[in-house]
Amino acid sequence: xxxxxxxxxxxxxxxxxxxxxxxxxxxxxxxxxxxxxxxxxxxxxxxxxxxxxxxxxxxxxxxxxxxxxxxxxxxxxxxxxxxxxxxxxxxxxxxxxxxxxxxxxxxxxxxxxxxxxxxxxxxxxxxxxxxxxxxxxxxxxxxxxxxxxxxxxxxxxxxxxxxxxxxxxxxxxxxxxxxxxxxxxxxxxxxxxxxxxxxxxxxxxxxxxxxxxxxxxxxxxxxxxxxxxxxxxxxxxxxxxxxxxxxxxxxxxxxxxxxxxxxxxxxxxxxxxxxxxxxxxxxxxxxxxxxxxxxxxxxxxxxxxxxxxxxxxxxxxxxxxxxxxxxxxxxxxxxxxxxxxxxxxxxxxxxxxxxxxxxxxxxxxxxxxxxxxxxxxxxxxxxxxxxxxxxxxxxxxxxxxxxxxxxxxxxxxxxxxxxx
Amino acid sequence: xxxxxxxxxxxxxxxxxxxxxxxxxxxxxxxxxxxxxxxxxxxxxxxxxxxxxxxxxxxxxxxxxxxx
Amino acid sequence: xxxxxxxxxxxxxxxxxxxxxxxxxxxxxxxxxxxxxxxxxxxxxxxxxxxxxxxxxxxxxxxxxxxxxxxxxxxxxxxxxxxxxxxxxxxxxxxxxxxxxxxxxxxxxxxxxxxxxxxxxxxxxxxxxxxxxxxxxxxxxxxxxxxxxxxxxxxxxxxxxxxxxxxxxxxxxxxxxxxxxxxxxxxxxxxxxxxxxxxxxxxxxxxxxxxxxxxxxxxxxxxxxxxxxxxxxxxxxxxxxxxxxxxxxxxxxxxxxxxxxxxxxxxxxxxxxxxxxxxxxxxxxxxxxxxxxxxxxxxxxxxxxxxxxxxxxxxxxxxxxxxxxxxxxxxxxxxxxxxxxxxxxx
Numbered sequence: 001x002x003x004x005x006x007x008x009x010x011x012x013x014x015x016x017x018x019x020x021x022x023x024x025x026x027x028x029x030x031x032x033x034x035x036x037x038x039x040x041x042x043x044x045x046x047x048x049x050x051x052x053x054x055x056x057x058x059x060x061x062x063x064x065x066x067x068x069x070x071x072x073x074x075x076x077x078x079x080x081x082x083x084x085x086x087x088x089x090x091x092x093x094x095x096x097x098x099x100x101x102x103x104x105x106x107x108x109x110x111x112x113x114x115x116x117x118x119x120x121x122x123x124x125x126x127x128x129x130x131x132x133x134x135x136x137x138x139x140x141x142x143x144x145x146x147x148x149x150x151x152x153x154x155x156x157x158x159x160x161x162x163x164x165x166x167x168x169x170x171x172x173x174x175x176x177x178x179x180x181x182x183x184x185x186x187x188x189x190x191x192x193x194x195x196x197x198x199x200x201x202x203x204x205x206x207x208x209x210x211x212x213x214x215x216x217x218x219x220x221x222x223x224x225x226x227x228x229x230x231x232x233x234x235x236x237x238x239x240x241x242x243x244x245x246x247x248x249x250x251x252x253x254x255x256x257x258x259x260x261x262x263x264x265x266x267x268x269x270x271x272x273x274x275x276x277x278x279x280x281x282x283x284x285x286x287x288x289x290x291x292x293x294x295x296x297x298x299x300x301x302x303x304x305x306x307x308x309x310x311x312x313x314x315x316x317x318x319x320x321x322x323x324x325x326x327x328x329x330x331x332x333x334x335x336x337x338x339x340x341x342x343x344x345x346x347x348x349x350x351x352x353x354x355x356x357x358x359x360x361x362x363x364x365x366x367x368x369x370x371x372x373x374x375x376x377x378x379x380x381x382x383x384x385x386x387x388x389x390x391x392x393x394x395x396x397x398x399x400x401x402x403x404x405x406x407x408x409x410x411x412x413x414x415x416x417x418x419x420x
Numbered sequence: 421x422x423x424x425x426x427x428x429x430x431x432x433x434x435x436x437x438x439x440x441x442x443x444x445x446x447x448x449x450x451x452x453x454x455x456x457x458x459x460x461x462x463x464x465x466x467x468x469x470x471x472x473x474x475x476x477x478x479x480x481x482x483x484x485x486x487x488x
Numbered sequence: 489x490x491x492x493x494x495x496x497x498x499x500x501x502x503x504x505x506x507x508x509x510x511x512x513x514x515x516x517x518x519x520x521x522x523x524x525x526x527x528x529x530x531x532x533x534x535x536x537x538x539x540x541x542x543x544x545x546x547x548x549x550x551x552x553x554x555x556x557x558x559x560x561x562x563x564x565x566x567x568x569x570x571x572x573x574x575x576x577x578x579x580x581x582x583x584x585x586x587x588x589x590x591x592x593x594x595x596x597x598x599x600x601x602x603x604x605x606x607x608x609x610x611x612x613x614x615x616x617x618x619x620x621x622x623x624x625x626x627x628x629x630x631x632x633x634x635x636x637x638x639x640x641x642x643x644x645x646x647x648x649x650x651x652x653x654x655x656x657x658x659x660x661x662x663x664x665x666x667x668x669x670x671x672x673x674x675x676x677x678x679x680x681x682x683x684x685x686x687x688x689x690x691x692x693x694x695x696x697x698x699x700x701x702x703x704x705x706x707x708x709x710x711x712x713x714x715x716x717x718x719x720x721x722x723x724x725x726x727x728x729x730x731x732x733x734x735x736x737x738x739x740x741x742x743x744x745x746x747x748x749x750x751x752x753x754x755x756x757x758x759x760x761x762x763x764x765x766x767x768x769x770x771x772x773x774x775x776x777x778x779x780x781x782x783x784x785x786x787x788x789x790x791x792x793x794x795x796x797x798x799x800x801x802x803x804x805x806x807x808x809x810x811x812x813x814x815x816x817x818x819x820x821x822x823x824x825x826x827x828x829x830x831x832x833x834x
Contacts, residue, residue, distance in 0.1 A: 411673030
């Protein structure tokens with residue numbers, strides 16, 4: 001499968017009379033976008049504004065952040081199962097507005113433990129999102145819309161906006177192209193190169209997924225066992241984050257750090273990227289045993305992987321799935337490395353690891369629990385309501401794990417917890 | 421608790437963690453969101469399931485430590 | 489900088505194992521390796537007092553020895569206290585570490601010691617002290633003393649301590665976040681690459697170890713046993729009267745269930761952030777199985793269901809915290825003559 005990303009570098013973003021791309025200037029018509037978003041009758045209104053890179057602006061609670069992307073005609077569906085009908089993604093040409101992000105504010109979420117986007121200051125410096133131009137939308141639900149429907153409407157608005165923005169670039173020659181091509185596990189002519197695969201959790205059943213929560217090709221993943229995906233499918237809209245994702249945004253599925261790094265080495269002929277699996281952390285022991293076994297067996301017999309990288313989702317319990325899958329892989333002769341999230345509230349290494357399998361010995365530890373910033377009042381605040389904006393805008397302590405892009409579960413984080 | 425000499429049977433849905441921290445008697449629970457029940461079952465059957473799990477725990481307490 | 493130094497009978501020049509009972513001796517000058525220590529510390533520092541003590545005496549009279557060392561160190565107006573290095577000598581290491589802890593907390597001056605990673609003195613006080621990794625060979629004395637001296641200077645001047653690799657101390661298991669050059673993804677792939685090729689790699693976290701606690705004997709006769717339910721799923725009476733935190737709870741509650749045939753959702757709520765709580769809120773017996781245990785009590789499968797159930801929240805609870813909670817709960821249950829516990833976890 002071969003995916004071509006047509007990259008349009010964007011240097012400025014503003015609201016105007018018509019949505020168009022002029023050189024590297026992106027102009028967005030908020031009225032046309034508003035009409036599009038409000039086709040969804042679960043919403044009564046939506047605020048649309050732009051935020052510049054490095055601006056003194058605080059945004060919260062963030063529902064999701066996406067990169068504006070749209071597929072050329074004949075290249076397949078945009079966000080199948082959510083926006084467009086089901087069809088395979090990861091091939092053809094997808095146009096990308098690089099340097100821009102669509103950020104959706106969740107007006108129904110409480111501030112405590114919600115994700116914040118801090119665009120300036122030391123907290124901002126630590127995040128890759130602060131160098132982007134953001135189109136921020138804050139949808140407001142109609143009366144009597146229950147919470148999960150509200151979240152479903154946010155999800156729909158997010159992908160609509162992402163595609164709408166990028167569509168204005170479809171007829172325009174891009175600045176550059178990035179090509180992602182992989183023949184999967186049956187590829188010929190690469191003998192001798194180590195075969196690497198990626199196993200990534202996309203949901204944790206610590207929380208039961210809502211019936212209309214669209215995560216994988218529009219499905220809520222309930223009852224799913226590990227799903228085989230071509231790496232391009234992650235990059236091209238098959239996967240989005242769940243309704244309440246800790247340390248993960250759709251932007252970094254589209255720009256998946258692990259998949260991109262594996263592709264880089266693949267293209268340099270250092271390794272062969274043979275495939276990926278999307279998994280879900282289990283809700284009980286039996287499910288965990290079953291799914292971890294299935295994932296490891298697939299990596300062994302269908303991907304013939306020599307090495308596997310594993311990442312997780314959610315909170316603490318998913319470490320059990322992460323480590324059990326890794327252990328099973330190791331027992332089958334596949335080497336593994338795992339990325340764990342920061343579970344140590346007392347900053348002791350003994351509290352940090354939630355598993356103890358000697359073979360799972362290659363661990364990347366993304367910190368975050370003792371990185372925090374005392375930030376001053378924000379110059380500008382975008383939140384779901386006046387009250388929330390007042391509270392959010394006040395001077396506060398921001399913890400890395402609550403700031404978008406800092407301690408990520410997707411691998412973009414430069415934070416590391418060192419053992420002293 | 422066990423240091424104080426009181427036998428404990430640990431009923432949990434995340435058995436690997438219990439094993440890791442050294443629980444001596446472990447029984448598999450029903451699910452993270454309802455370790456002693458199952459919301460998908462009708463009330464009668466759920467209670468029966470709960471009784472079975474509790475009886476397993478009691479059995480474990482009667483015997484020498486052994487984990488699943 | 490005025491330095492007080494502690495040595496055992498061997499390094500103090502008295503003799504070997506046969507002199508391990510030697511009582512503490514005080515010298516107003518450096519002794520044995522203390523002379524070398526004075527040299528590497530530099531011109532602005534001086535070993536002004538040395539206390540030499542036999543390893544057996546130290547082990548058997550730790551309180552008295554500690555009192556003496558505190559007194560002498562204070563009297564000498566020490567700026568720094570140095571003990572060892574102890575290499576593999578276990579009794580020496582334990583004594584040295586213990587004395588360092590006491591001096592640090594009572595006199596509030598920087599303390600430095602050194603010993604091999606395997607020395608039992610390391611485990612006891614790893615997280616409170618900076619212990620230079622001396623390795624096992626006493627032939628490395630000069631190198632070790634140099635590291636200890638550098639550490640002493642750093643501590644005295646209040647500078648930030650670097651990583652174990654940089655400064656040469658044994659990892660204390662304390663986590664410190666740092667921003668590094670590579671993203672986690674890059675680190676993951678690089679680590680896997682090395683591992684697959686059989687090359688050396690450094691995991692960012694070492695595997696933990698939990699001490700084995702021998703299992704208490706089984707309950708001989710359950711039909712006579714008093715059984716208590718404990719949960720870490722955070723079930724509390726409506727209103728959470730004891731204010732048990734939904735995560736990293738620092739307290740626990742004990743709630744009356746005498747006479748109850750089961751728990752009603754209306755009377756309880758859940759203080760726990762780590763799982764979807766609606767099923768337990770509908771029917772709390774799904775977490776704390778009072779209904780079934782009451783029936784088993786009536787049919788005499790168990791002797792008695794304890795009149796209280798105990799609850800706390802296990803979510804992201806630091807181990808040190810959980811240890812304390814466990815100790816406190818155990819004490820109460822022992823007092824109430826509980827024979828066995830069913831612990832339910834989410």
